[in-house]
Amino acid sequence: GAGVSQTPSNKVTEKGKYVELRCDPISGHTALYWYRQSLGQGPEFLIYFQGTGAADDSGLPNDRFFAVRPEGSVSTLKIQRTERGDSAVYLCASSFQMGLAGALQETQYFGPGTRLLVL
Amino acid sequence: QKEVEQDPGPLSVPEGAIVSLNCTYSNSAFQYFMWYRQYSRKGPELLMYTYSSGNKEDGRFTAQVDKSSKYISLFIRDSQPSDSATYLCAMSAAGAGGTSYGKLTFGQGTILTVHP
Structure with missing residues (x-):
């Protein structure tokens, strides 16, 4: 079946510009996550959605970063006034959260990422 | 200090070797432990998932968790060139x-x- 897809796969922009990164989760997955991975580092948590609402946005670095998931499926990560330090791979993941009677495991399935380069 | 510390390597071994990968952590609230494999220019892929101290085996992979020491390991037996990844x-x-x-x-x- 189809996995998590992210578009664009690569994005080059100039400092100060606005960018939008899109994530299409696996169909039926209720939870969606955004992470940022800098070169040579592990992914760093940004924000987590359960349905349409942000359950935890504690990882967003500042108010230039914003994410939405208006219909509980596709999500968009928005970055205003981009800076060179924003250059990284932005990863999206989704999971199907089980209820109390279900499995404890909630595997996060990752997309291939969007490589953002801010010049 | 980071909450999770992992030796970045790089680690180079001959085919067939046993590989040991380790992480330490400082946050006692961590209860669930995972190992992901990431090939170049791909997203991470889950290998192992554990939520208790002890060992969990899956084929050539064994995950070990020691909550008292805040230390987790992944062992790969009979390593293959296709295991080359982060x-x-x-x-x-x-x-x-x-x-x-x-x-x-x-x-x-x-x-x-x-x-x-």
Whole structure:
């Protein structure tokens, strides 16, 4: 079946510009996550959605970063006034959260990422 | 100090060798432990998932968790060139209902090369 897809796969922009990164989760997955991975580092948590609402946005670095998931499926990560330090791979993941009677495991399935380069 | 520490390597071994990858952590709230494999220019892929101290085996892979020492390991037996990738440990706290909380905290990743 189809996995998590992210578009664009690569994005080059100039400092100060606005960018939008899109994530299409696996169909039926209720939870969606955004992470940022800098070169040579592990992914760093940004924000987590359960349905349409942000359950935890504690990882967003500042108010230039914003994410939405208006219909509980596709999500968009928005970055205003981009800076060179924003250059990284932005990863999206989704999971199907089980209820109390279900499995404890909630595997996060990752997309291939969007490589953002801010010049 | 980072919550999760992982030796970045790189680690280079001959085919057939046993590989040991390790992470330490400082946050006692972490209850769920995962190992992901990431190939170049791909997203991480889950290999192992554990939520208790002890060993868990899956084919050539064994995950070991020692909560008292805040130390986790991944062992790969009979390593193959196709195992060449970056290995990431990841952890999460417990959420509502005893399931893992969504936010994962990753280690830096260890780059592994298995040469024929």
